[in-house]
Amino acid sequence: MSEYEASMTAETVGVTEHLPASYTQKALNDDVFRMIGWPGRIWWAVFILDLAILLTGGIVLRNQIVLGLGVAGYTRPVMWAAYITNFVFWVGIAHCGTLVSAVLYLFRSHFRRAVYRVAEAMTVFGVLTAALFPLLHTGRPWFGYWLVPYPSQRGLWPNFRSPLEWDVFAVTTYLTISSIFFLVGLIPDAAVARDRAKHPAMKLLYQVFSFGWIGTNTNWKYYYGGYIFFAAMATPLVFSVHSVVSWDFAMAQTPGWHSTLFAPYFVAGAIFSGVAMVINLLIPIRKTFKLEHIVTLDHMEKLSKLVLLTSNIVAYSYLTEFFIAWYGPSKLERDLFWYRFTGHYWWAAWIMFTCNALIPLALWFKPVRRNMLVLFILCLFVNVGMWFERFVIIATSLARPVDPAVTVYYRMSWTEAAITAGAFAWFFMFFLIFVRLLPAFSIAEIKETLTMPMRRKPA
Amino acid sequence: MIMKLLNRLANPPEGKYHGVMGVFYYVDDAADAVRTLRQAGHRRLSVLSPVPHHQIERALEQGLSLVRWVTFCGGAIGFTAGMSLCIYSVLSYPMVTGGKELISLPPFMIPTYESMILLGGLTNLLAMLALGRLPQVRPRAPYDPRFTEDRIGIWVPCSGVEAERVREMLRGHEAEEVRLYE
Structure with missing residues (x-):
């Protein structure tokens, strides 16, 4: 044992934040880079299955583009349905990454270091998935550029008072900033990858990702000088983007939508589903690559506490919505909420309530929070519940509008189901490539928590 | 042909450097060396490290970023x-x-x-x-892959007699390795 290892213990240098004091910087590099390399058979099997689902979604999408939106299950007046549900679901999933990387960074919540890269990657891929749906929903995706704010040939501009236009600004800003944040976080770790890469093509790829980083004091000074501002700007952005998404609904005078509760309710729901998805992604990664000492049970437990907190906020919002409907003056609102839980879509509403408000209550118990299999299954339920939450909000309000005489029953078509499955495959395709190509854990930030070699004992 | 081109792009030729590079393992040794070098008038030195160290930052007396x-x-x-x-x-x-x-x-x-x-x-x-002077195709200081692993490098641009003096200073501060570039 070297002099450093013998003299440096957790007691002499203070708490080392989960990792043992004897864990070295080189060992961390070795552990994280075990993930990178030519994938094995299991990865290829999963990847090919994923591509097959994506291909099916693509063929179905081609069919929809050729034949028109009639092949989707739209039934007047339900003209927003599965696609907008998917859009809100994926934007929501994307929110957790920025919460973990930016908000927890500003709060100096150190457990984020072990999990934030996976969460950030999930954010970028989530927004890329979400961004597909407004385009698909238009039916003529090749006119997607009409969303961009520029005047038509008659000099008429898009309406900047419309929440749909706000959404264009919010989602594009979010995609840009979260992608930059993700890529900036990768810079020092890509330099480590570059130095370890054997193949010149990989070396070149990492050289590009690292911007030629060599870790000088000037590099670090401006890196962290800029990073904190990314965090500071991304934090309000997280809250604003999903608030804007919620206003797509809340600004309309439709029963079940027209509520000031929507912004905080949507933001909490987004964080809820996002953290659950991060847990769903982290549990297999830490198990497969034997990284339980980097992403420890403590980290997972802290994430599960976030799920519990946001679940309670979401459950409280459900009850508040009901209370407002019952206590408020609008009979239409009252009828709608009664219809949601007892009408045609009672099954969807109860899936939502059970998965989002009841099942997560198990997280009050420590053994549940620390049992990875149970936690994994519980988070799957949360994600199912959150998909149904968006479906219930969108479909029930439209299926039973102000005039109850036009009540219809919207059924999701096979086209919509295949495109929904394709969207999941699209997301996982990026993610599967990411874990084998780029460092899925922030080496630089985790390294900062290690005991640094000192010749002299600290005073 | 493609491999040759890739190799060339991935490994750009090293620049010409004049100075001394000291490689350290212990953070406090590196911080002490920075302090001594700055007191001796070497203000243009660079420290290369896998993570930023507060001790070294203090020794460098870095101001706030712009x-x-x-x-x-x-x-x-x-x-x-x-x-x-x-x-x-x-x-x-x-x-x-x-x-x-x-x-x-x-x-x-x-x-x-x-x-x-x-x-x-x-x-x-x-x-x-x-x-932060990025992107950098050619490193501004001699680079060693150990600087992204667990070693700290102190690069002092100098030449001649001054370089000899810096080399002795770095050795005096227990540098693991000192390299002279002329």
């Missing part, structure tokens, strides 16, 4: 551009919709706010890269 001001300006430009776009759009084609004021500030604040964040973020990135 990124904040560039970011602030970017945010201010974004705010102004966003609001101007909204106002210009309604004034260039005045059409009252929904009985609302042509210049409706509350809804216009949302695109304005998003533009502020967008421009602020982009300028923050540019400032971070430009001030």
Whole structure:
């Protein structure tokens, strides 16, 4: 044992934040880079299955583009349905990454270091998935550029008072900033990858990702000088983007939508589903690559506490919505909420309530929070519940509008189901490539928590 | 042919350096060496490390970064551009919709706010890269892959007798390895 290892213990240098004091910087590099390399058979099997689902979604999408939106299950007046549900679901999933990387960074919540890269990657891929749906929903995706704010040939501009236009600004800003944040976080770790890469093509790829980083004091000074501002700007952005998404609904005078509760309710729901998805992604990664000492049970437990907190906020919002409907003056609102839980879509509403408000209550118990299999299954339920939450909000309000005489029953078509499955495959395709190509854990930030070699004992 | 080109791109030829590079394992040794070198008048030295160390930062007496001001300006430009776009759009084609004021500030604040964040973020990135001297095709100091693993490098640009003196200084501070570049 070297002099450093013998003299440096957790007691002499203070708490080392989960990792043992004897864990070295080189060992961390070795552990994280075990993930990178030519994938094995299991990865290829999963990847090919994923591509097959994506291909099916693509063929179905081609069919929809050729034949028109009639092949989707739209039934007047339900003209927003599965696609907008998917859009809100994926934007929501994307929110957790920025919460973990930016908000927890500003709060100096150190457990984020072990999990934030996976969460950030999930954010970028989530927004890329979400961004597909407004385009698909238009039916003529090749006119997607009409969303961009520029005047038509008659000099008429898009309406900047419309929440749909706000959404264009919010989602594009979010995609840009979260992608930059993700890529900036990768810079020092890509330099480590570059130095370890054997193949010149990989070396070149990492050289590009690292911007030629060599870790000088000037590099670090401006890196962290800029990073904190990314965090500071991304934090309000997280809250604003999903608030804007919620206003797509809340600004309309439709029963079940027209509520000031929507912004905080949507933001909490987004964080809820996002953290659950991060847990769903982290549990297999830490198990497969034997990284339980980097992403420890403590980290997972802290994430599960976030799920519990946001679940309670979401459950409280459900009850508040009901209370407002019952206590408020609008009979239409009252009828709608009664219809949601007892009408045609009672099954969807109860899936939502059970998965989002009841099942997560198990997280009050420590053994549940620390049992990875149970936690994994519980988070799957949360994600199912959150998909149904968006479906219930969108479909029930439209299926039973102000005039109850036009009540219809919207059924999701096979086209919509295949495109929904394709969207999941699209997301996982990026993610599967990411874990084998780029460092899925922030080496630089985790390294900062290690005991640094000192010749002299600290005073 | 392609491999040759890739190899060339991935491993650019090293630049010509004049100075001394000391490699350290212990952080406190490196911080002491930085302090001594700065007291001896070497202000242009660079420290290469896998993570930033506060002890070394203090020894370098680094000021606050200027990124904040560039970011602030970017945010201010974004705010102004966003609001101007909204106002210009309604004034260039005045059409009252929904009985609302042509210049409706509350809804216009949302695109304005998003533009502020967008421009602020982009300028923050540019400032971070430009001030941090990135991207770098050729390293500005002799580079060793150990600097992204667990070693700290101190690069002092100098030559001649001064280089000899620096080499002795670094050795005196228990550098694991000292290399002279002439």
